[in-house]
Amino acid sequence: MKAMNILVLHGPNLNMLGKREPGHYGSMTLAEIMESMTSLAQSLNIELHSFQSNHEGALVDRIQQAADEPIEGILINPAAFTHTSIAMRDALLATALPFIELHLSNVHQRETFRHHSMLADIASGVIAGFGPCSYLLALRGLNDLLLTKNLHTGVK
Ligand code: DQA
Secondary structure, eight states: OOOEEEEEEEOTTGGGTTTSOHHHHOSOOHHHHHHHHHHHHHHTTEEEEEEEOSOHHHHHHHHHHHTTTTOOEEEEEOGGGGGTOHHHHHHHHHHTOOEEEEESSOGGGSOGGGTOOSSGGGSSEEEESSTTHHHHHHHHHHHHHHHHTTOSGGGO
16 A cells, blocks of 8 residues: 655744753654654554744745645644644645644643644644654544545555
């Protein structure tokens, strides 16, 4: 079967994981998280494409670009842009790819400004609060969704 192509998007300040507020985000670096995702992805026959940016426009550009690629779904930790970005919401709507919003921390246990997401109501699912494991859960969830909904072009 053809590999499934999934884009993993990381928002601002996630390049600082490992050093940044370990009480909220743990001690794993982004590279280590991607390593653990890559080994799970291999066992599921998934090819991951990863992109991190601290810039909203760069993330919008990457989402738009996904529409012209064989990307079948998106995993996104939009970080602070979760709570503010109409531009990312519009890009995800325009691209119309299924996506999962994920967070390391349980945003609902934190400041009230983190309780609202600009993306959650248009996401296929939302995962928060499991630390680095949120990424693995989101990958399993999106894989299952694409296979059961027969959205993965390789199984049609
Ligand atoms: C985060 C939660 C956001 O509120 C915050 O701005 C982040 C990380 C998380 O993964 O828990 O940068 O998305």
